[in-house]
Amino acid sequence: MGRYLxxxxxxxxLLVFVVSSASLLLTHLAPGDITTExxxxxxxxxxxxxxxxxxxxxxxxxxxxxxxxxxxxLDFGRSLLYSRPxxxxxxERALNTAVLATAALLxxxxxxxxxxxxxxxxARGIGPAVVRIVSVVGLSVPPLIGSLALVFFAARTxxxxxxxxxxxxxxxxxxxxxxxxxxxxxxxxxxxxxxxLAASLERLQSQAIASAQREPFVAASRARGLGRVAAxxxxxxxxxxxxxxxxxxxxxxxxFSGSFVVEVVTxxxxxxxxxxxALRARDLYLVAGCAASGAxxxxxxxxxxxxxxxxxxxxxxxxxxx
Amino acid sequence: MNRQARAxxxxxxxxxxxxxxxxxxxxxxxxAADEAEIVIGQVSSRGGTLISSLRSEPRSFNxxxxxxxxxxxxxxxxxxxxxxxxxxxxEIEPSLAEKWxxxxxxxxYTLTLRDGVxxxxxxxxxxxxxxxxxxxxxxxxxGSILRSSMMVNGAPLQVSAPDARxxxxxxxxxxxxxxxxxxxxxxxxxxxxxxxxxxxxxxxAWNAGTPPSELVSIGPFMLTRYESGQRMVFSRNPRYWxxxxxxxxxxxxxQLILEIVPDQNAELVRLQSGQIDMLQxxxxxxxxxxxxxxxxxxxxxxxxxxxxxxxxxFFFNLRPAKWAKDPRGxxxxxxxxxxxxxxxxxxxxxxxTVFLGAGVPIWGPVTPGNRKWFSPNVPRYPFSLxxxxxxxxxxxxxxRDADEWLEAANGAEARFSVLTYRGNxxxxxxxxxxxxxxxxxxxxxxxxxxxQNALIERMVKGDFDSIFFVVNPTxxxxxxxxxxxxxxxxxxxxxxxxxxxxxxxxxxxxxxMLKLAGTVDADQQKAIFNEVQGLxxxxxxxxxxxxxxxxxxxxxxxxxxxxxxxRPQLLWNAETITVRGPAPGQAAPQ
Numbered sequence: 035m036g037r038y039l040x041x042x043x044x045x046x047x048l049l050v051f052v053v054s055s056a057s058l059l060l061t062h063l064a065p066g067d068i069t070t071e072x073x074x075x076x077x078x079x080x081x082x083x084x085x086x087x088x089x090x091x092x093x094x095x096x097x098x099x100x101x102x103x104x105x106x107x108l109d110f111g112r113s114l115l116y117s118r119p120x121x122x123x124x125x126e127r128a129l130n131t132a133v134l135a136t137a138a139l140l141x142x143x144x145x146x147x148x149x150x151x152x153x154x155x156x157a158r159g160i161g162p163a164v165v166r167i168v169s170v171v172g173l174s175v176p177p178l179i180g181s182l183a184l185v186f187f188a189a190r191t192x193x194x195x196x197x198x199x200x201x202x203x204x205x206x207x208x209x210x211x212x213x214x215x216x217x218x219x220x221x222x223x224x225x226x227x228x229x230x231l232a233a234s235l236e237r238l239q240s241q242a243i244a245s246a247q248r249e250p251f252v253a254a255s256r257a258r259g260l261g262r263v264a265a266x267x268x269x270x271x272x273x274x275x276x277x278x279x280x281x282x283x284x285x286x287x288x289x290f291s292g293s294f295v296v297e298v299v300t301x302x303x304x305x306x307x308x309x310x311x312a313l314r315a316r317d318l319y320l321v322a323g324c325a326a327s328g329a330x331x332x333x334x335x336x337x338x339x340x341x342x343x344x345x346x347x348x349x350x351x352x353x354x355x356x
Numbered sequence: 357m358n359r360q361a362r363a364x365x366x367x368x369x370x371x372x373x374x375x376x377x378x379x380x381x382x383x384x385x386x387x388a389a390d391e392a393e394i395v396i397g398q399v400s401s402r403g404g405t406l407i408s409s410l411r412s413e414p415r416s417f418n419x420x421x422x423x424x425x426x427x428x429x430x431x432x433x434x435x436x437x438x439x440x441x442x443x444x445x446x447e448i449e450p451s452l453a454e455k456w457x458x459x460x461x462x463x464x465y466t467l468t469l470r471d472g473v474x475x476x477x478x479x480x481x482x483x484x485x486x487x488x489x490x491x492x493x494x495x496x497x498x499g500s501i502l503r504s505s506m507m508v509n510g511a512p513l514q515v516s517a518p519d520a521r522x523x524x525x526x527x528x529x530x531x532x533x534x535x536x537x538x539x540x541x542x543x544x545x546x547x548x549x550x551x552x553x554x555x556x557x558x559x560x561a562w563n564a565g566t567p568p569s570e571l572v573s574i575g576p577f578m579l580t581r582y583e584s585g586q587r588m589v590f591s592r593n594p595r596y597w598x599x600x601x602x603x604x605x606x607x608x609x610x611q612l613i614l615e616i617v618p619d620q621n622a623e624l625v626r627l628q629s630g631q632i633d634m635l636q637x638x639x640x641x642x643x644x645x646x647x648x649x650x651x652x653x654x655x656x657x658x659x660x661x662x663x664x665x666x667x668x669x670f671f672f673n674l675r676p677a678k679w680a681k682d683p684r685g686x687x688x689x690x691x692x693x694x695x696x697x698x699x700x701x702x703x704x705x706x707x708x709t710v711f712l713g714a715g716v717p718i719w720g721p722v723t724p725g726n727r728k729w730f731s732p733n734v735p736r737y738p739f740s741l742x743x744x745x746x747x748x749x750x751x752x753x754x755x756r757d758a759d760e761w762l763e764a765a766n767g768a769e770a771r772f773s774v775l776t777y778r779g780n781x782x783x784x785x786x787x788x789x790x791x792x793x794x795x796x797x798x799x800x801x802x803x804x805x806x807x808q809n810a811l812i813e814r815m816v817k818g819d820f821d822s823i824f825f826v827v828n829p830t831x832x833x834x835x836x837x838x839x840x841x842x843x844x845x846x847x848x849x850x851x852x853x854x855x856x857x858x859x860x861x862x863x864x865x866x867x868x869m870l871k872l873a874g875t876v877d878a879d880q881q882k883a884i885f886n887e888v889q890g891l892x893x894x895x896x897x898x899x900x901x902x903x904x905x906x907x908x909x910x911x912x913x914x915x916x917x918x919x920x921x922x923r924p925q926l927l928w929n930a931e932t933i934t935v936r937g938p939a940p941g942q943a944a945p946q
Contacts, residue, residue: 061825066809070816078846078853083499087559115415117563117583126584127609185622189629196625202587202613202939301617303585311618316809 037317041056042340046333050326057325058101058318062094067260067316068114088114101319110326111319115312120323123308127292128197128327131304136229137220142285144230147278150239154274155247155266181226181299188222191196195219197301223300227293231285238281242274249273272346279343282329286335291328402604403938405611406892406914408634408927409623413584417571419542420492420500429636429924431542433478433590438467438486438523438538443920443928446725446727446832448536452543452574452597453523462530462876469521473597476573479512479547482700483517488546490515491553498558505540505836508873513537530929532835532881540836545572576607576931579844588614598931608916613939619917630655631940633911634926638664638904641712647909654912661906663716663725664812665832668786670774672822674850676858683768687751688821694896696776698737698745700797701790707902710785715902720893721840723903725921726832731886734893745796755798762798771800772821777808780826783906787824815849825849832922834885835873841888842866850897861895913937 069084085091089100104111110120149169153162175183188194195201200215207215246252247270255265292306301307305324314321398641414426419435438453442897450456453467473481493500494512506513511528518524531537547568562571568579576598577590590612598606615632617623624643628650638656639647650656672688679685687693692702703717719736722729737743748754753762753770762770774790776783784805791801806814814820827847831837839845843857843866857863872884908925910917916934919925927933 064810065807066813070809070812080499080501080504087499116413116565117415117560118565123584130585180623185625189625192629196629196631197617197622198615199586202615298619299622301586301615301619301622303583303616307585307618314807314809 039337039341042337046330046337048059049333050329053329054105054198054322054326055098055102058098058322059094061313061316061318061321062097064316067318070316088188096225097318101322110323113312113317113320113323115274115315115317115320120319123320124305124323124327127303127305127308128290128303131290131292131306133199133216134220134223134227134302134304135286135292137224138231138236138289139285141224141228141229142235145228146235149237150278151243151271153236154240154243154268157244166240169233169236172229172235175230176193177226177230177295178299180229181223181296184222185282185299194221196222197299199302223296223302226296226300227289231289234281234285235278239274239278242277243270246274275346276343278338279346282342283336283339284332287328287332290331290335291324338354365550367459401934401936402608403610404608404935404937405613406609406634406930406933406935407613407615407632407939409617409632410588410614410636411616411618411620411623411625414564414588416563417566418544418558419487419580420502420544421498421559423501423637425923429614429927430579430588430889432575432924432928433540433577433930434571434575434579434593436481436574436657437541437543438469439535441536441539441922442831443922443925444918446922448534448539448911453538456535458534462534463527465525465527465535466601467523467525469523469595471521473574474595474728475545475547476578476593476595476603478546478595480520480573481543482520483523485543485546487515487517487521488553489541489544492544492549492558492826493541495553495558495597498553500558502540504839506537508537528873530876532875533831533833534876536831536833538834540706540831543574545574554687555688568770577609577612583936585614586618590614596931600932608934609930611939612927612930627644627656627909627911630911633914633940635909638925639907641714641904641907642781644712644714644907646688657910657912659908659910659917661908661919661925663723663903663921664906665723665725665903666826666828666923667718667721667723667825667900667903668783669721669898669900670786670790670822670823670824672772673818673820673851674858674897675818678818683764683766684821686766686768687748687753687764687770688772690751691895692751693753694749694899696744696751696791696797697794697799698797698896698899699740699744699747701899701901703901706737706786706789706793709789710782711902711904714905714907716905718900718903720889720900721898722834722889723900725903729832729834729882729885731889733886734889736893741797746774748797748799753798760795760798761800769800770798771802773802773804774822774824775804775806775811775814775823775909777811778805779808783824783826785900790824816852818852823849828923834869835881838869841869859895861891862897865891 067085067090068088069081069090082091089097101111108121109123112118113120113123116123149165153165156162185196188196195218199219200212243266247266249270252265252270255269256262260268292304292309294306294310296302297304297307298310307328309321309324312324410429411424412424412426412428415424416422416427417430419431436452438451439448440451441447442449452470452473454470455825456465456467458465469481469483474532475481490513492498493502497558508528508531510601518526525538549558549561552558568582571579573579573593576593576596578593579588580591581589592607592610596606600606617626620637623635624646627635628647644658647656647658651658662864672694674689676689679689707713707715707717716724718736722731724730748762748770752765755761764770774787776787787803791803811823815823815825827840827849827944834841839847842848843851843854843862846853848854851858857866868884868888872881872888875884906921906925908919912925913936914933915936916932917926918932919927920928922928
């Protein structure tokens with residue numbers, strides 16, 4: 035197990051390196067650079083001077099080598115857009131995204147998994163059918179439409195703030211009030227992120243539990259006199275978790291690296307929005323930093339999912355085929 | 357109960373729930389009777405917080421080294437100039453210089469600074485700050501973006517300070533905009549930035565990562581909090597020099613908050629739901645209908661500011677090298693081709709389609725919004741497909757095969773591509789209208805909508821057939837937009853930075869514009885510039901079709917506004933703005 039986890043850690047580091055390098059190189063290849071926006075108001079000499087000042091006139095390989103040197107010291111460089119170290123920007127925004135991602139993950143789990151168990155354990159009935167239909171609708175709605183619909187709902191009712199992480203008027207709030215204010219801003223982006231994920235979890239859990247219910251050991255436990263619900267939760271559910279936990283790896287990765295659609299529409303100052311702004315401005319080092327953090331979270335998510343799976347399903351620990 | 361009865365009951369229940377939901381939805385947020393009383397302009401109280409949105413964040417707080425909307429707005433709120441353009445009257449007015457005199461030869465201005473003005477940290481504002489600012493602008497190592505625009509005939513201004521309140525600015529030659537040139541110059545605090553200038557790090561000084569406590573202000577507000585990605589919080593500068601007519605210190609507001617909202621639709625929803633008081637961008641024509649119900653509820657005012665001074669433009673690549681080996685150059689480089697296009701576009705229909713009627717036809721780069729320089733007498737090209745076809749036929753462009761497109765004698769099809777950028781709905785619609793209009797006269801247009809940076813990169817490199825774009829003029833005075841007018845200019849977008857004028861008419865415009873820049877008599881200036889506009893309209897290096905009317909949305913709790921068509925339209929005189937009641941998201945004071 036230890037060697038396995040170490041191998042995954044090595045893979046994670048390689049993933050971070052490859053993804054961030056590729057992002058930096060691809061951004062460099064895209065037309066324009068950070069000075070392009072001002073190109074038509076700057077005379078060519080001034081633009082050349084600006085490019086030289088930012089180090090953008092150096093050959094690509096020299097820029098890349100310099101960035102790699104910094105990376106070895108965990109220095110992601112300096113954002114050309116914000117004139118700040120990339121690492122400090124990433125830290126700040128990753129925290130905001132983490133708040134959102136954790137809440138969305140919790141909500142998706144609390145809604146998706148129980149509903150999946152419910153619909154998967156009953157072959158017929160109006161209830162499971164309704165759950166299935168709602169899930170399919172949830173899966174079909176793109177995050178952009180979902181976010182806009184929720185924002186529209188918030189604007190129409192006035193019950194919740196339509197955007198931002200905290201209230202503009204509440205900058206001087208005490209700690210407790212600040213938390214309450216944050217809590218009022220969370221529902222819209224959290225629901226926009228969590229509802230499609232809950233639908234995915236429900237569908238996956240439903241199929242997995244239906245399949246696990248047909249396993250002989252579940253029937254054996256029922257034959258030993260165990261009740262239907264107890265057999266379901268004690269024997270069928272742990273076995274059904276394997277595909278569900280595999281999805282968690284991807285979910286954690288994508289949630290914690292930030293959804294730029296949801297973050298832009300709801301003005302949430304997270305990593306997704308930072309990446310979007312960096313890409314638009316051709317901020318090479320910030321793009322690479324955001325991509326690296328995305329890859330890191332993806333690898334970490336998969337890693338955590340593997341550990342959870344090993345805990346939930348003994349066959350993973352023993353190497354026994356499922 | 358049998359199955360049918362249960363089904364019927366379920367349907368009935370659903371219907372009742374749906375009806376109740378519909379009633380709830382339609383009743384929701386109906387204005388209370390007493391909510392319909394607020395009228396803009398009647399609001400006048402001291403204190404309070406105004407909340408506006410801002411689409412992008414500042415990359416720097418140093419206006420001398422970077423120009424962007426966010427940096428300009430920061431500078432308007434916190435910094436000062438010797439003189440400024442009154443956005444409402446479009447005239448130059450005193451600011452930190454309370455008065456000035458000009459020498460008989462119109463080359464030397466002697467300015468007297470206001471007495472007792474201090475920066476927000478208490479340091480006195482003196483002529484040393486003015487000298488320092490000029491030094492920073494002209495120092496090549498400082499990398500100021502104002503350097504070239506603060507030159508006259510390629511030479512810097514000579515500035516001296518006989519005493520702490522007097523500044524003498526000597527121009528190398530008489531200059532048409534006169535003292536108006538100093539409206540470009542945002543003053544920098546010497547006591548804060550001289551070390552950076554000496555160390556050669558002025559370009560990085562006051563960057564976006566600088567803590568607000570290290571910034572000083574001389575404007576009505578000072579930045580007290582900057583939460584990256586979220587908001588900028590400005591507080592009243594208690595040392596601001598300006599007072600109202602009653603002698604009360606300005607600004608009236610305690611706090612001004614700029615919420616960073618990158619998405620235009622999200623910004624609109626926030627305005628609609630009352631979570632912000634105003635936007636910093638004009639309301640798109642297609643959004644007017646969305647805001648109408650809130651306007652009807654008297655919660656929002658839609659202000660019509662007038663005709664914009666910057667209209668979208670369409671231009672061909674007129675670099676001779678581009679068409680040297682392309683047979684289409686035989687007609688694209690001819691002014692008759694561009695005149696035919698101008699005739700083929702129905703500007704009234706264009707205004708209706710692109711701006712939903714909120715626009716006026718124009719025939720040149722100077723719109724009626726620019727009151728001083730607009731000329732109603734420039735040559736026009738009224739909508740006439742017959743006239744367009746005749747001009748095209750005169751160029752040898754006729755339909756020589758079975759398709760619907762014209763061909764030149766050399767076989768080249770009358771076809772070109774138009775680049776425009778994604779995200780600007782009026783540009784995207786304009787390009788589509790142009791394509792449809794030109795199809796009627798047999799010209800094929802291929803529209804490509806690309807990302808903005810990619811478009812600018814291709815424009816600067818000359819890698820395009822034609823572009824639909826918007827250029828924001830740096831000043832209303834054409835003598836201060838020489839980059840656009842002169843053939844050597846970097847914003848002479850159809851053929852950038854020519855070493856010598858590529859055409860005879862560009863040479864004539866160059867000569868006239870240089871003459872204009874050296875003329876101080878207003879009547880002579882107008883006559884010269886009318887001639888320039890005439891030459892421009894005849895040769896049409898860029899085609900202008902419609903200038904939009906600008907609308908801004910503002911909460912009815914806001915008063916004391918003097919809206920302008922010039923940016924920042926609502927906050928250019930933020931010191932006189934007042935609000936009534938608590939800010940959105942804030943509790944009312946007990």
